Amino acid sequence: MQPVDQHGASPDVSFDGGDLDCGNGLLLLIRKHIDPMARGQLLEILSTEISVDEDLPAWCRLTGNDLVSWTKAGKQRSFLICKGKIEERAEAPAPPLQPAIVAAIAPAQPVTQRPFKPIPPLAVTGIGSWPRPRWMTQAMHAYVEGKLDEAAFHETADDAVRLVAAAQERAGVDVMTDGEQRRDSYASFVATRLDNCQLIPLTDLLPLVDDPEEFERELRALDVPAADVRHPAIFGRIGRSRGLALHELDFLHGVSDKPIKIALPGPYLLTRTMWMECLQERAYESREELAADIVAALRAELADLMAAGASLVQFDEPVLSEVVFSGPKSRPSFMCGALSESQGPDYELTFARDLMNAVLDGAPRERTAVHVCRGNWTPDESVALSGSYAPLLDTLAAMKVGGYLLEMCTPRAGEMELLRALPDDARIGVGVVNQKCSHTEAAEDIEARVRRAVDLFGAERLLLHPDCGFATFADNPICGSGSAEEKLAAIAKVAAALR
Structure with a gap:
């Protein structure tokens, strides 16, 4: 033109x-x-x-x-x-007024104080996400694009959470999640809650990588729907004028009397996701400076969730796998959209450990956990990362969490015995079904994995769950809601028999 x-x-x-x-x-x-x-x-x-x-x-x-x-x-x-x-x-x-601006001017959210419910041995729980109904996904897009106001969006999400809670009740889980129904993904949703942050399509970020055409090819090879996935972008110094997931906990308390787990993206994951070189001299001079504000927001969120009765707060840090398993000779990964810098495994793992411990400082350790997997954006196992927990054990053990919820069913995760190096006083969550498999695993296979975990860690320390969530990205669920319910029910049946 x-x-x-x-x-x-x-x-x-x-x-x-x-x-x-x-x-x-x-x-x-x-x-x-x-x-x-x-x-x-x-x-x-x-x-x-x-x-x-x-x-x-x-x-x-x-x-x-x-x-x-x-x-x-x-x-x-x-x-x-x-x-x-x-x-x-x-x-x-x-x-209409867009969600990101609403977040910036919203008053601080009051916290309803509640006692927390303890989590029993051999407790069964989902990792976090659950497939969203089509009408929920449509409402989410409309909300992010400013076509649906916040009140109408949460009315729709409330209905979706009720369905997820009912499915978990039928399956017999011991620790409830809300299925992350209000989130576009397990991590980037924070852009709709933090001040000076907004969700933008991943395709908008292609010019920010060194080779946009190669990056597009990588995304296609990895089965990543770049046009549907949204990414958080920062337009100033971020702040937390309202809760990130406190509203999720409050609503779930109203529909379930079981212990509740809330999953949050970990501080290292958020720093790697949100930092871009073009932020320099506009909002933050370095990603370490950005990380300090992320830690502050997560510390405030953790304190509110503890006060509001969360039985467990799980920090998701799957990008730790990218640090140790993705290199110049490896297949590309899509842990963070491959947009942010990395200074090598030693520096990155130390950075991740220090960020996590800064968030956890002063929190009740027994009510916190970290989750690590090797990628959960596609059911195609061949494009996800692979490798045992060996190079991550020192970092994980040095994090002051009270529990580890780890991918273990897939052969990509290596040997379960390695997890014995984790602190003896921490709870160990073991993935005993693979959410990526279209079929529900046989009861005898699940039981064999659970018995092996009991032998290694003891029943008192053990938590049972799928390897990862059922729908990491709202537009790209790993399986359907029926399959998700069947897999949790299969774990719960085995756990009940072993108790």
Whole structure:
């Protein structure tokens, strides 16, 4: 498209991107402005960066937004973009207040004090996520895109959580989760809860990697739906003016009288996910500086969850596997979208350990745990990471958690005996079914794994669960809800017999 002398229409929203290019933050600013707009509305982008002349039209084609026109006067450029197709402009309404802005101005959430329920030996629990009904996924997309207000979104999510709780009750689990129904994924959902943070499509971030075309090929090979997966982006210093998962706990207390587990993304995972080089000189000078604010937010969240009666708070740190099992000769991994820096295993594992211990400092150890797996975005086992826990044991043992919920059913996880190196006073959670398998494992196979774990760790220390969640990403569940219920019921039946 050639530049014109002037635009034929007036923009609904305008911002100045200065000399930023698409690989250095401009796309993040575009997403910040365009997401709260209604389809059919016009966004004007001012820019003095010459590379935007080619990169912005390519972004429009990739994301399905129309480039209406652009002008050029000396170094100054003006691009007029329609959100969606220009044909949708006729009756475009005023944009609603987007969730990320609501989060920034929301008052602090009060904490209802509750006693916690202890978790019995051989307790059965899910890791966290559960397949969302189609109507829940649709509501989630509408909410993230600013088309559905927060109250309506949570009404819909409440119904979905009731279904998940009922399924777990039928299966006979001992420790409940809410299935992460309100989350787009196990980790990136924090972008809808933290101040100055927003979810953006993974495709928007392609220009931020060294080789976008190679990254796209990697995602296709790994079966990652890049157009559906969203990623957290930061537009300023992050803060926690409301709970990340406290509302999930409060609602679940109202529909279940069993012990409740809340899963949170770990501090190292969030730092690796949220840090991008283009943040330098705009929000944070280094990822260590970002990590300090992440630790502060998670410490506050952990304290509120403890006060509100969570029996167990589980921190998910699957990216630790990426640190030790993904290298220049390995297949690429999709633990963090492969966007952030890594300074080598020794530094990264020490960094992860220190971040976790900073979050846990002063918390009741016996009510905290860490979960590690080797990737759970696709049922295709061949594209996930593989390797025993041996290179992670020192790091895990040095984390001041009271429990370890670990992938152990898949042969990719190595030998269970290695876990004896973990602290003797910590509870050990062992994956005894593989959520990626389409069939439910035979009772005798589950029982054999459980008996082996009892022999190694003792029944008093043991927790039983699937290797990982049933639907890490809302748009890409590993299995259906019926299969999830059957697998938990199979574990519960074996556990009951052994008790």
